[in-house]
Amino acid sequence: MTSKISSILIANRGEIALRIIRACRELGLKSVAIYSDEDTRSIHVKRADSAYHVGPAAPAQSYLNMNKIMEIAIAAGVDAIHPGYGFLSENETFAQLCEKNNIIFIGPKSLAMDLTGDKMKCKELMKKAEVPTVPGSDGVIEDVELAAEIAREAGYPVLLKSAFGGGGRGIRLARDENELRQEFEMASAESKAAFGKAALFVEKFLERIRHVEFQLVRDSHGNTRHLFERECSIQRRHQKLIEMSPSPIMTVDKRNEIGEIAKRAVDAVDYLNAGTAEFLCDPQGNFYFIEINSRLQVEHPVTELITGIDLVKLQISIANGEAIPFKQEDLKLNGSAIECRINAEDPFYEFAPSVGKVPNCNLPYGPGIRVDTYLYPGCTVSGFYDSLTAKLISWGSDFDESRRRMRNALDEFVIEGINTTIPLYKTIMNEDHFIKGELSTDYLDRYSIIEKMKTELKDKNSNFQNRILPAVATALLQSEYIKKNAHSRQGSQNNWRFGGMTN
């Protein structure tokens, strides 16, 4: 088959834009970046084969501006658009617009996206395909009174979810009716801002559950493969923080069973390209399908490391009309991978966003370590976009090796100028329940991880030999340095060292 795609516009920014640029380079395809006013100095602009200005900083005027992006795609003469994740990646209107302009949208067809994006329609289809789903409300709710009624029936606590959300955004917990009413307003405002619609639905909140998802790929010839699971149970406010594969609770039989269910799920919506079927797993080991994420996931590198398959390049080849080049039984789960999302948030301070210039940074490297990031010394973390600054991914021949490598890499990772979630992950990597694989979506609260992190920092700071004494030494050096510089403006190191500083 001859290749239809020779150039790709990347309708995204940050680390995922860079990830896609690298895939294009490997394949010898031209990469076209877009950038907002806020992103002129961003790494995806520097690394792409060409870069077009798309608009002001605000996402609605830049990375969500479908018409402008389509204009650029046509002007640049690209054959395809890769949407990355977030932004327009699950927007069926944009997929349609691409179809209309004869530009290949690297992702599912708008029809399938419409089905996966509407959680209620999707749930119905899943029931027909005998895919087990979570007990909950049966339709979209626009009105707070109806939401309250359904919640009362299902029993609190309930989750309030945006029908257009995903990746944990637009999901809120309500423990009673008062909270429900407050959160409903917030959630619908958020949903409107992000997706232009406010459709919400209500779902019973299951407790002590794990989040386990299956990576899927499906080609235009109807071949479907699952690339094993990822466990993403460590979350904060329904946002994933740490993902891993394999899941500590998975057995070979269970993997095959749920993997086949996941394949039925994407077959049911005539899915195309890479997607993810998300499941909740209760402490009894029951799996409930919750949704299909119709895009490449943030956490896709975890799967890449344990399968050896480059998902972005596979996406491009599927979009090109090619058949998936491997059979289900060809795939082997090799070793163990963990991903930590390095967010620009202060874990010591309620995860408050932290933005600004990063004057210096040191990316970890070495055996088993992969970093996907947009950080470089002198870059800026913008408040206009997502807080994800880097994904740190470790591979090991088993979970323990992967965990120890992650621990080291977190120690090596320096990001100056902003606060990040790195200290939290350092604590988790040494935490007993994590080591034993005792995970659940309320892991942080259940095991008081934030408190543990704070205590650890205090202990570390009180270490006499490694912290207290060198700190005193620093104070002595600094005071002497100031004294010397006051005496002489030369103050070179040599002068200083042999300056007869005997007391």
Add this chain to the structure above:
Amino acid sequence: MTSKISSILIANRGEIALRIIRACRELGLKSVAIYSDEDTRSIHVKRADSAYHVGPAAPAQSYLNMNKIMEIAIAAGVDAIHPGYGFLSENETFAQLCEKNNIIFIGPKSLAMDLTGDKMKCKELMKKAEVPTVPGSDGVIEDVELAAEIAREAGYPVLLKSAFGGGGRGIRLARDENELRQEFEMASAESKAAFGKAALFVEKFLERIRHVEFQLVRDSHGNTRHLFERECSIQRRHQKLIEMSPSPIMTVDKRNEIGEIAKRAVDAVDYLNAGTAEFLCDPQGNFYFIEINSRLQVEHPVTELITGIDLVKLQISIANGEAIPFKQEDLKLNGSAIECRINAEDPFYEFAPSVGKVPNCNLPYGPGIRVDTYLYPGCTVSGFYDSLTAKLISWGSDFDESRRRMRNALDEFVIEGINTTIPLYKTIMNEDHFIKGELSTDYLDRYSIIEKMKTELKDKNSNFQNRILPAVATALLQSEYIKKNAHSRQGSQNNWRFGGMTN
């Protein structure tokens, strides 16, 4: 078995010291670094748990100073010493000194090292063990007249090798007797400087050969495993430049056959720990054993990437008396890995050494990319030591994916302030014979690769849209910038942009 090793002194510097520090951290062992006057600002000093000054810059007074190193090891209370590669790694006197002081030398026993280090003794043993060897001289030669006699018998060209050399150092080619006499003097001086002895031997030079080696590990219980081959044919003056696994000419049967021979080779010398059996392979597919490298090799990451085994951690566990935890049949060769040695040498200028400060550098990263290096922004490349500044290693599901990733990573790799071999590797990654796997130790000369590199650079520099036009634009910007700054000392960007620069 309880662990004997809780702390390790690393008798080395540079990237390999950092590599070993990382392994120690993973295992929770204390790492102790040593540093010369030249290395106070080196990364291994910064990253080790503790660091001791060992002496002046010259290797003989620092990293080769056995007594001083032993003094530090005892003072620091370490249980073991890891020698890395080069320096004391194949010095049986040092291994003996460790044994005498009850400090575990992470490597073979001095007895085995004595055998492998003496190429003639080793050759004899191999003949007994039915390991095929290269035809050549049967003993060590101290005298140039004897060397000339043997060379005359074997027929020119011949190789002059230091019995204590390794990794290509101390090997010189002589095409006639005149050259032999000149080179003999040089080689013996080099050998004396590096190893304190000048024993040389003469070997017939085989043409159009490949260099293929097998990674081996052997534990104190007599278990021997081979971890497949590495092809290291791309060399310059017998120094490896590019290594890969698998070798393009290897078949499963041949791998098993030569692998078993390699195991016999290390069994014959009662080898302990990680080592490498090097073979030459002629165009007819015959393998000739040449030597055992009784240390961890520079190119060990290639094997780590295709087996998933951490060789440094395995070395430590073997030194600890543990049995190798896998059987030969457990090992699977997964994908394809390539390593490029980033040397501080100018490939456009006869590979002249290039030393000095590196004000800035950008290490490549992303899918399938590993870097082992001591470089960091602001570091210094010293002329006192080896020119290897970084090892760039790529992994792919097949050779072509690995090669394309390497090509991209070479493009991303920026090292300011010094010249490196990166441009050469960029040429090689796109070169037809390399792509087809048509390799031999004279690859660079045979296919005029240096010329190709120079032509490519010229072509690239003549690209009108990507080089010529932006260069003109730079000249215009700079001239305008100087003019504006001459007018006003403020010259901020805004001033400049709206300064009415209409002509």
Add this chain to the structure above:
Amino acid sequence: MQIKIDEFSEELHGKIEGFTRSGDLVLKINDKEHLLKIIEIGTDKFEFIFDNKFHEAKIAESTSTELKIALDNQILVLKKHSKLSEIIEKSTSSTGGANSMNTISSQIPGRVISIAISKGDEVKQGDSIVVLESMKMQVAIKSHRDGKIRDLKVKEGQSISRNDVVAILE
């Protein structure tokens, strides 16, 4: 010099004693001697090997009584002549505390997308004052006590920094 560090209970006494023959500094801290080799020294950055361990210290803030440093990339606060500075700190924090009871400030940077109250409104503890948008999240800033709004310090659409005051209570 007398030094007190963060929550570390003990007060330490340190001084520079002199040099060894090899040029290392000898420091005496609480009557024990330590060796320090200077690797690099500058106005705001020190690299040194202390008792055979490398450390990097960046000076974040420096006053005559207080030193805030990033030691090996982690912040520590040192108080010099600590008895005096403790007294100063106590008196400052008590006034600071009284003031802060009246101000409602944002703990995060962001853009004000809505304001829930007006000047003169009575609010209860936990009531939302303004809603901020930051990194695609919406976060409400709530009142920490009951009271009446004396003044509003922000407008809709305005971008604010961490610790900016959004409203003042009577």
Add this chain to the structure above:
Amino acid sequence: MQIKIDEFSEELHGKIEGFTRSGDLVLKINDKEHLLKIIEIGTDKFEFIFDNKFHEAKIAESTSTELKIALDNQILVLKKHSKLSEIIEKSTSSTGGANSMNTISSQIPGRVISIAISKGDEVKQGDSIVVLESMKMQVAIKSHRDGKIRDLKVKEGQSISRNDVVAILE
């Protein structure tokens, strides 16, 4: 401005025409217009987007007639007002060439570990003059022609830089 670049045969003419409404620069090079967006500008570093492609240029050397830049990390030499500078270059290189015939210089930095000849010795082309050690390798510096050694410029043990003269021929 007239510009000539390395071996590129053509001479180019460029000038800055003005600004677009969005603040981009309009450049005219050889009668074709190009758009340039400045990202960052400084004395020795320029970052810009030219015809929708990012470029980074560092100024390595700058004289009134020549500009040496690292464009996207690769060196290029530009000659301004090239006719004049070509003349200057030719006259310099001819004298420089004559001089260099008499000097034997090292192409690499290193430490002199042995000197093979003495002042006044006759040498043939290819004879070793000194042996250097650099990065653990020993490299001989050889004479490029027959001649008699007028002067030796280095001593054993001395460290020398690239292009340093080691000996002068008569």
